Amino acid sequence: MDGAKSRWLAVGRPDDIPALGARVVKTAQGPVALFKTRTGEIFALLDRCPHKGGPLSEGMVHGGTVTCPLHGMNIHLDSGQAVAPDKGCVPRFPIKVVDGRVWLGLTACGKPASTLL
Amino acid sequence: MGKERLVLVGNGMAGMKAIEELLAIAPDRYDITVFGAEPYGNYNRILLSPVLAGDQTVDDIILNRVEWYAENGLTLHSGCEVIEIDRFHRRVIAADGRSAPYDRLLLATGSNPFVIPVPGNDLPGVLTYRDIHDVEAMLAASRCQKEAVVIGGGLLGLEAAYGLMKQGMAVTVVHLEETLMERQLDRPAGELLKHSLQARGMRFLMKTQTAEIVGDGRVQAVRFANGSEIPADLVVMAVGIRPNTALAQRAGLYCERGVVVSDTLQTFDPRVYAVGECVQHRGQCYGLVAPLFEQAKVCANHLAGLGYRYYEGSVTSTKLKVTGVELFSAGHFQGGRDCEEMVLQDPSAGVYKKLVIREAQIVGAVMYGDTADGSWYFQMMRDATPINDIRSTLLFGQANLGDSGHGGVRQTADLPDSAQICDCNGVCKGTIVEAIVSKGLFTLEDVRAHTKASASCGSCTGLVQQILQNTVGNYSAPVITPLCRCTDHSHDQVRETIRRHHLTSLEAVFAFMEWKTPDGCEKCRPAINYYLIVTWPGEAIDDAQARFVNERMHANIQKDGRYSVVPRMWGGMTNPAELRAIADVAERYQIPTVKVTGGQRIDLLGVKKEDLPKVWGDLSKAGFVSGHAYGKALRTVKTCVGSEWCRFGVQDSTRLGIELEEMCWGTWTPHKVKMAVSGCPRNCAEATIKDLGVVAIESGWEIHVGGNGGMKVRATDVLCRVASAEAVKEYAAAYLQLYREEARYLERTAHWIERVGLSYVKQRLVDDAAGRKSLAERFHASQRQAQEDPWTKYAEPRHADKFQPLKEVS
Numbered sequence A: 001m002d003g004a005k006s007r008w009l010a011v012g013r014p015d016d017i018p019a020l021g022a023r024v025v026k027t028a029q030g031p032v033a034l035f036k037t038r039t040g041e042i043f044a045l046l047d048r049c050p051h052k053g054g055p056l057s058e059g060m061v062h063g064g065t066v067t068c069p070l071h072g073m074n075i076h077l078d079s080g081q082a083v084a085p086d087k088g089c090v091p092r093f094p095i096k097v098v099d100g101r102v103w104l105g106l107t108a109c110g111k112p113a114s115t116l117l
Numbered sequence B: 001m002g003k004e005r006l007v008l009v010g011n012g013m014a015g016m017k018a019i020e021e022l023l024a025i026a027p028d029r030y031d032i033t034v035f036g037a038e039p040y041g042n043y044n045r046i047l048l049s050p051v052l053a054g055d056q057t058v059d060d061i062i063l064n065r066v067e068w069y070a071e072n073g074l075t076l077h078s079g080c081e082v083i084e085i086d087r088f089h090r091r092v093i094a095a096d097g098r099s100a101p102y103d104r105l106l107l108a109t110g111s112n113p114f115v116i117p118v119p120g121n122d123l124p125g126v127l128t129y130r131d132i133h134d135v136e137a138m139l140a141a142s143r144c145q146k147e148a149v150v151i152g153g154g155l156l157g158l159e160a161a162y163g164l165m166k167q168g169m170a171v172t173v174v175h176l177e178e179t180l181m182e183r184q185l186d187r188p189a190g191e192l193l194k195h196s197l198q199a200r201g202m203r204f205l206m207k208t209q210t211a212e213i214v215g216d217g218r219v220q221a222v223r224f225a226n227g228s229e230i231p232a233d234l235v236v237m238a239v240g241i242r243p244n245t246a247l248a249q250r251a252g253l254y255c256e257r258g259v260v261v262s263d264t265l266q267t268f269d270p271r272v273y274a275v276g277e278c279v280q281h282r283g284q285c286y287g288l289v290a291p292l293f294e295q296a297k298v299c300a301n302h303l304a305g306l307g308y309r310y311y312e313g314s315v316t317s318t319k320l321k322v323t324g325v326e327l328f329s330a331g332h333f334q335g336g337r338d339c340e341e342m343v344l345q346d347p348s349a350g351v352y353k354k355l356v357i358r359e360a361q362i363v364g365a366v367m368y369g370d371t372a373d374g375s376w377y378f379q380m381m382r383d384a385t386p387i388n389d390i391r392s393t394l395l396f397g398q399a400n401l402g403d404s405g406h407g408g409v410r411q412t413a414d415l416p417d418s419a420q421i422c423d424c425n426g427v428c429k430g431t432i433v434e435a436i437v438s439k440g441l442f443t444l445e446d447v448r449a450h451t452k453a454s455a456s457c458g459s460c461t462g463l464v465q466q467i468l469q470n471t472v473g474n475y476s477a478p479v480i481t482p483l484c485r486c487t488d489h490s491h492d493q494v495r496e497t498i499r500r501h502h503l504t505s506l507e508a509v510f511a512f513m514e515w516k517t518p519d520g521c522e523k524c525r526p527a528i529n530y531y532l533i534v535t536w537p538g539e540a541i542d543d544a545q546a547r548f549v550n551e552r553m554h555a556n557i558q559k560d561g562r563y564s565v566v567p568r569m570w571g572g573m574t575n576p577a578e579l580r581a582i583a584d585v586a587e588r589y590q591i592p593t594v595k596v597t598g599g600q601r602i603d604l605l606g607v608k609k610e611d612l613p614k615v616w617g618d619l620s621k622a623g624f625v626s627g628h629a630y631g632k633a634l635r636t637v638k639t640c641v642g643s644e645w646c647r648f649g650v651q652d653s654t655r656l657g658i659e660l661e662e663m664c665w666g667t668w669t670p671h672k673v674k675m676a677v678s679g680c681p682r683n684c685a686e687a688t689i690k691d692l693g694v695v696a697i698e699s700g701w702e703i704h705v706g707g708n709g710g711m712k713v714r715a716t717d718v719l720c721r722v723a724s725a726e727a728v729k730e731y732a733a734a735y736l737q738l739y740r741e742e743a744r745y746l747e748r749t750a751h752w753i754e755r756v757g758l759s760y761v762k763q764r765l766v767d768d769a770a771g772r773k774s775l776a777e778r779f780h781a782s783q784r785q786a787q788e789d790p791w792t793k794y795a796e797p798r799h800a801d802k803f804q805p806l807k808e809v810s
């Protein structure tokens, strides 16, 4: 595995996540939402909206953003930042797709979490 | 190929708006150079009046500072006036010799204040009112001078006069006409305005013509045509503006009053565009920002090479930015031959309202004193809403259509900054004003995005609009409201295109209608999905990813991410076996809360997502189906006990309620639909605040439509009376189908009927029996597909994955 601090876990195949949708992985650090965009990119964010903790995994995915289902805040999938003018940030998790499997890096981190298929 | 070069002449409000819009849609297309005669970045000219009045500073009103241009890759030549356009070599040349080549040129030179041609008009101390320089000169004068004369009693003149008065000067307004602001106000409103300004100490000389500005080395007095004279230390001329066409004219571009442009904002030279006060479009010149911003949007669209938008003119409204003066004017307020007028006058309260009606539509409005309904009238004017059905209460305002109101507040002007405007998100007036000023907001959408005010339930929208008007002066919107930020097409256009071109998927709509975003957004996806399935039932595939979570999960999401489950109880009826089944489910899955809802059924709250399929499976086995408490769909049919038990009951309301619910459940509608059936006019089922209400009468049934018991309470209108329960069902099916086919997504029946008019609904359902039958048939046809219980389906093991986490790790 790469990096001493990260722990990489195989969580499933890309096809397990619907395009423009999400699935959740429950971890000790809390629920992590794995989103898939139209182009097949996968992103992982903590499944808690910075506003009032809404489950982002249940939101609508469009372009590179997800709309929180509770009060409609939009979040950038790649950075975890709220779309301006809203403010707020969700922790990101790194994702790798290797040999048709999705790997989730389990240390919430600041580095970009995107990997193209 | 290198980037194309775009040059903007005129660093003002319209030109820079076009550039900002262009950067948003095509950030990399052009190298952009901006020439501005004024020595600053771009500022909000509208707010010069509050600066003059001392309520804001020049710093507050800057929209883009000089650094912003460099940061965004633009070249700015400020303090640099362009004096020549060499169209042959395609370059512009400035007075100081600087020049720039262009592939496309955008002219936005604004207008010049008109200076009346009288002797002495060039004396020191004679000013116009147009830019920061003028305001600074007025402020300087007010510090050491006493007497100010403002020539011109229009919008600008009065704002100048008010500002100077607030700076401590004694101010006289000289006006040629009989009425102040005669281009916006009729006589009575103009008089009210004059009285209120007089009461604050402003002096007026009406019907007075200026003959000469008198002074030796600087202004000392103003002399009039009638020979009289008044002293003056400062004279401000605010008698009108002239489109600034000099540069364009020298370059040989065709001009009349303004630079003549087409619907794509192109001048007669297609490489040269023009927007703002300098242009003339279809014979009209505009002097307010809202229409200029619409022009800017269209222009940006063409500069970006998209080429599908057209500017077709604007409807505008006006507001005077004088604190404490409530005034609103829009459209053809003077009326005319083919118009009728409706007037409300309450002199003691200082209230005057006039609506001008032509062919049952509002075409103009003037309001003084109470302008709370200005934006409502304006909206109806733009939508061409028929007013026949609300004539009698129209003048009394929207509140009298049954709006439960907003804590009784109707005027925002006198509220303190600490007053809470948005009760959902807790936003105060001061926060809204501060955001409008400091962030340069101009539209309701902007204010919602930045402050969250009125972004939740929306019932304070009118108040937020008033604050916006009071702060930036006017309000106007394009005649067509786009469905969302992904498109310029309206709801109606999208739906019509889906029908006409037989589009059956979201992708097809996005491609055909040139959506600006690849996947749409949270607003347009559900709307289009709805239009698709209602237009092409059985053919268009319902797209789960275009459904809001509640409709995708077939349960209501809760604040903590759990769900609530509401099974159907037909007509509010239940029995011991059903209650036992619910009790068992609640215990088996440790559901924390069991509640009786306001819709006569039982809610199981706090169900974990993983448990949903099992809960549904068990409920299905007990004979329940989904109650659609989560859907834009039929919710409940509330009933009373009716003739079966009640000593007053005249018909079997419970039976009819159950039959209606059995007929209508499962249908998707633009917004949620609620029904009720009462067994006699005592109306215990509250049928008169439902989307469809039925009240039993001795001779049969009375059918009611368009009620709402939510944020804006609206009592129903009576559609008709019928003799049999069968007839009620035919009307109900036809009514629902008409609503499904014609209302806009997220428009409840109450709003839909207010928009199209009760007469229209009656005409389609009551007068046209054949039409009613065919609507009802289409409803039943679509129900054959729709009445599949989603819970039974999703309880099947093959769907189990949807509800489980992808993985659990410790």
Ligand code: SRM
Pocket: B556, B557, B558, B559, B564, B566, B595, B596, B597, B598, B599, B600, B601, B603, B629, B630, B635, B636, B672, B674, B689, B690, B707, B708, B709, B710, B711, B712, B748
């Ligand atoms: C459960 C219930 C409250 C209760 O405990 O009784 C309820 C709960 C919700 N209502 Fe309601 N409404 C409930 C009866 C009502 C009623 C009363 C009625 O139906 O007789 C009204 C006023 C009548 C009306 O709609 O005309 C009502 C007017 C609203 C509104 C305002 C609608 C409007 O057009 O003004 C909303 C907001 C919306 O739909 O956009 C809303 C929205 C909601 C939502 C669905 C919020 C949401 O979008 O998630 C609430 C879900 C809470 C949750 O966590 O599950 N609820 N809601 C009632 C369910 C009735 C049912 O059996 O289906």
Ligand SMILES: Cc1cc2nc3c(=O)[nH]c(=O)nc-3n(C[C@H](O)[C@H](O)[C@H](O)COP(=O)(O)OP(=O)(O)OC[C@H]3O[C@@H](n4cnc5c(N)ncnc54)[C@H](O)[C@@H]3O)c2cc1C
Pocket: B009, B010, B011, B012, B013, B014, B015, B035, B036, B037, B038, B045, B046, B047, B048, B049, B080, B081, B082, B083, B108, B109, B110, B111, B129, B130, B131, B156, B159, B244, B247, B275, B276, B277, B278, B286, B287, B288, B289, B290, B292, B319, B321, B472, B473, B474
């Ligand atoms: C005091 C005041 C209050 C107002 N209040 C309201 C209100 O409440 N509501 C409302 O809707 N509207 C209001 N207006 C009108 C509104 O400000 C104008 O309609 C709007 O600013 C016009 O935009 P524009 O870009 O066409 O012109 P401008 O904003 O005037 O911009 C034109 C710019 O081009 C520059 N320029 C001209 N020629 C050249 C050249 N040859 N080379 C380089 N630069 C050049 C000018 O210096 C100017 O900066 C108000 C106007 C004033 C003056």
Ligand code: SF4
Pocket: none
């Ligand atoms: S149930 Fe209805 S009224 Fe109660 S908090 Fe929720 S939305 Fe508001």
Ligand code: FES
Pocket: A049, A050, A051, A052, A053, A054, A068, A069, A070, A071, A072, A073
């Ligand atoms: S919790 Fe996400 S927007 Fe409120």
